[in-house]
Amino acid sequence: MTIEQARELMKNHDYVGCMMTHFDEVGGLVSGANSHSADFLIPIFHVIGVKEKFHKVSGVFFMMMRGRLMLFADCSVMINPDANDLSNIALDTAQTARRFGIEPRVAMLSYSTHGASDDPMATKVAEAVKLVQQRDPSLIVDGEIQLDAAIVPEVAMKKFPNSPLHGNANVLIFPDLNSGNIGYKLCERLAGADAVGPILQGLNKPVNDLSRGCSWMDIVHVAAITACEAMSAEYDAKEYQ
16 A cells, blocks of 8 residues: 555545544444445445454344334345354344344244255254354354244244244344345335344444435434444443453
């Protein structure tokens, strides 16, 4: 990196925002309403970085529908996560839920429920569940599990009566970006859900993306969550000191 290259990069407003966030001139950053997510992620990774070496970044949506609040992840970043990546997404999303006062009940979704298929797509999810249970034994998590068995108690009783979720999951972890992105947009556009996000997880600072199809209220919601994250980070830092 030469000084000339650095000056050129700083003509990009996302780099300016990331640098201001990095040096604590601001508490957090919201961008992306007029740019591709991939273009916004480059300065984030370049300047902000992840919270620990080799940690992956994921995107979670707060989904509000029919008086029910749920978290969907990953719907915006990782295209085809492996079992270890999926376990990290689940743990990061559970931590996000707790940060906002939500006790997470995590469903690791699949087209299969508990060994009904030995296809690699299903076994990947089952392996991820085992990793999550090893790393956080206190977390209520189950999978691989079909969506209806995860969120409908009556269906859970028929398909999976021994599940600790009992059809009351509030955190849904999708097996890949295809299903996650399509799933949240189906809920938003056809079921009238309010989708707030994506909130980016795994970064050193509160930096969040916006969909190019967002409304002004979407921007308000993401900005409010980013402010809460910034205040939480300041509190954690003081406690640590």
